[in-house]
Amino acid sequence: MTHEVVLIPGDGIGPEITRAAQRVVAAAGVDISWHEVQAGAGVIDQYGAPLPDHVIDAIRTYGVALKGPITTPVGSGFRSVNVALRHAFNLYACVRPCASMPGDGSRYDNVDLVIIRENSEDLYAGIEFDADSVGAGAIADTVKKQTGKELGPQTAISIKPISRAASERIVRYAFEYARANGRKKVTAVHKANIMKCTDGLYLHVARDVAAEYPDIAFEDKIVDAACMGLVMHPEDFDVLVLPNLYGDIVSDLSAGLIGGLGMAPGANIGDGCAIFEATHGSAPDIAGQDVANPTAEILSACMLLDHLGETTAAARIRAAVRVTLSSGASVTQDVRRALTGSYDGAVGTTQFTDEVIDALSRMVV
Ligand code: NAD
DSSP, X not given: OOEEEEEEOOSTTHHHHHHHHHHHHHHXXXXXXXXXXXXXXXXXXXXXXXXXXXXXHHHHHHSEEEEXXXXXXXXXXXXOHHHHHHHHTTOOEEEEEEEOOTTSOOSOSOOEEXXXXXXXXXXXXXXXXXXXXXXXXXXXXXXXXXXXXXXXXXXEEEOOOOOHHHXXXXXXXXXXXXXXXXXXXXXXXXXXXXXTTHHHHHHHHHHHHHTTOTTSEEEEEEHHHHHHHHHHOGGGOSEXXXXXXXXXXXXXXXXXXXXXXXXXXXXXXXXXXXXXXXXXXXXXXXXXXXOSOOHHHHHXXXXXXXXXXXXXXXXXXXXXXXXXXXXXXSOOHHHXXXXXXXXXXXXXXXXXXXXXXXXXXXXXX
């Protein structure tokens, strides 16, 4: 059977790592017809926008995509194409498994957790403005009422919407994920001691939903304490469910527990649509040098294969990645540095991918 999948190579290291993932998927014998479309700063001149309509149309048509990272200008410029895609298709659940692999170069060998990040609201809603623009409006009045302070000039405001509906949807997703994947515990992460209204609502909803799943243990942790706990005892965690911004930050922290961003895959899931992409960004510092670690994107492609029902191919690829990493002989510079303190002896993106494909040819699961 031929699967129809949209491919967005992205920019920075995106084209290098998506190419690696495509090669590995092809070597696993899965027949995919890739519909390649481009998005990001590089297409603005041609199409007038970083996320052209035909990209949206392609994803709507096929319902599934493999994506490379796309650069977002810092502090100004267009809004994130990555966030816009999640909003366009209501991809409310970001699923990011973090599991140790032998030879990943991490300080830990016992990490096996899954981040479930709410993708649709929170400070990522992008509702921001200068206080000057609201003047004596309702927000300024509320600030005065709650804090006794006037909003001064040169004050910027960001709004953090947290809804009962989106909180319930993501916490329920986390519990259903735990059940479906043999997981034992869900940890809801929040800052409800300080943000009593927004994170308070999220926590109340999490507790209510947890009561419907007596077979899965539940706990909640304040985000700062959760970060310390993850670094000290990652084995204490199983499934974590977090509002958008904490989910973003804790995802990168957790990637650091398993060898770094080059190792951490992910998926953005909605009802009827899914986009698979690594946790990391476009890594402009190493783009175009054939040094990026493609593991995160290859493992994201494995999540895509599971989604398509190609579970045997996904398992074979994961096994081939494990074998390649555990040999320690052919690893990219990020892992090499973590293992030895130096880049010396590292292989490039292409050679690492060749080694995975070679291991795949011997892999029966
Ligand atoms: P980044 O994740 O791109 O890079 C952080 C560090 O990790 C860098 O040192 C980089 O070299 C390293 N790194 C990342 N991926 C790697 C890989 N596969 N192999 C080896 N090393 C790797 O984060 P950043 O530098 O903060 O962001 C760069 C750009 O990416 C920004 O414009 C940001 O907005 C964007 N971004 C996009 C996405 C996405 O497309 N989903 C996600 C995060 C960031």
